[in-house]
Amino acid sequence: MIGAGNVATRLAPAFKEAGRSVVQVYSRTADSAGKLAKILDTGFTTNLKELKQDADLYLIAVSDDAIGEIARNLEIMHKMLVHTSGSVPMEVLRTASNQTGVFYPLQTFSRERKTNLSQVPICVEAGSDEILAKLKLLASGISDKVVEVDSDQRKMLHLAAVFACNFPNFMYQIADQITRSANLEFSLLKPLIIETASKVQSMSPENAQTGPALRRDKKIMEQHLEVLENYPVIREIYKIISSEIEKSGSIE
């Protein structure tokens, strides 16, 4: 396991639980490497030159920026080399190995939170059918949803994930600020947030939409813009998204 961040810390124990053996952890920092190695009851290194040479799979789960550099410093030509990134093409691994692949878990991982991987789509891609079969087998050990996704599709999926996860979460952040400014608890919004996410599990987001912009309720929207007068950026976000909802939606 090359990397010991959020993704590595979720994947490695899941592999172990699925009966795979994680023989070594690498990280630039001894602290991170040591922590994950301890969870796995295995060894670790902070030196790429000390990687064990007899592993079946070398899985790079580091930040997108660092993947290329690690690949350039690896020499494992006839070993399976795979990264976990949503955005980096498989090609960057070619210099280091002739058995390349991608193993991209489509989920948001935070250190403090344990995630159930069984429902998380694992998007796999490989340079050959043989590697693809191996990755599918590995993925099916930890998740019920294994899908083949090529590098171009994966890039789009990652962009979609930003809109499905990071941006809604930022909207929650703004909602948090607004409730606090009115001496109200953010927790009042929690059932609404869950219901909004739950609705699109069985309805299209288009059909699930509600609210003043969809209803084209100009009076309420003007009221809201007035409240946001001293928050120009949030006000701009409100305007642009509301205007798009107005355009896209049919009346409630």
Place this chain on the structure above:
Amino acid sequence: MIGAGNVATRLAPAFKEAGRSVVQVYSRTADSAGKLAKILDTGFTTNLKELKQDADLYLIAVSDDAIGEIARNLEIMHKMLVHTSGSVPMEVLRTASNQTGVFYPLQTFSRERKTNLSQVPICVEAGSDEILAKLKLLASGISDKVVEVDSDQRKMLHLAAVFACNFPNFMYQIADQITRSANLEFSLLKPLIIETASKVQSMSPENAQTGPALRRDKKIMEQHLEVLENYPVIREIYKIISSEIEKSGSIE
């Protein structure tokens, strides 16, 4: 029950289940009024002048625009008159009754979807302690979360709800478009959407944030902006929100 839309259609049956009797349904359109009245096994009218005069409570659950007009056409001075809006001040009811209140369920309602109300915060406000007590009792029959919220706070809560619900849902809509354009299924994103909403049930949105903007991963963001080149508005939304996440967040 004055109104027969999404909110009325959720609340009225819940009241009935809680042992309250809904004696009549009003709606401008006979079709809507009739449908809801049938569910409740009660009568309906499309004429405000034909409202039964002996109800304990007149609950206005219509679009924000229409509340004032209905209030102007009601004469029930010594009866309890309450609306369900997040944005309309209680005062608009004053001309019609001297026993006014607000009963605002903080949730997104769609006709096709049955919502469990027990976890939905009911925000109550009233012109007197007596009415407040009655509304709290009524609310506690259908929900475990009853909170007192004044008109100013309620306006802010409604604005926060737009950011917690309508805007995330519009982000899902964009994600849906992006996945479809790459021949991928939107359903791949469903576990991510649920996990994102679930995280903020126990973490602050700030701590839950992940993704390229938080990591200040310029390369990925430029790649994403390139993909969105032909979608100027979505591109603008991407830029403005990413820039705010960059500013607000600490490095992952």
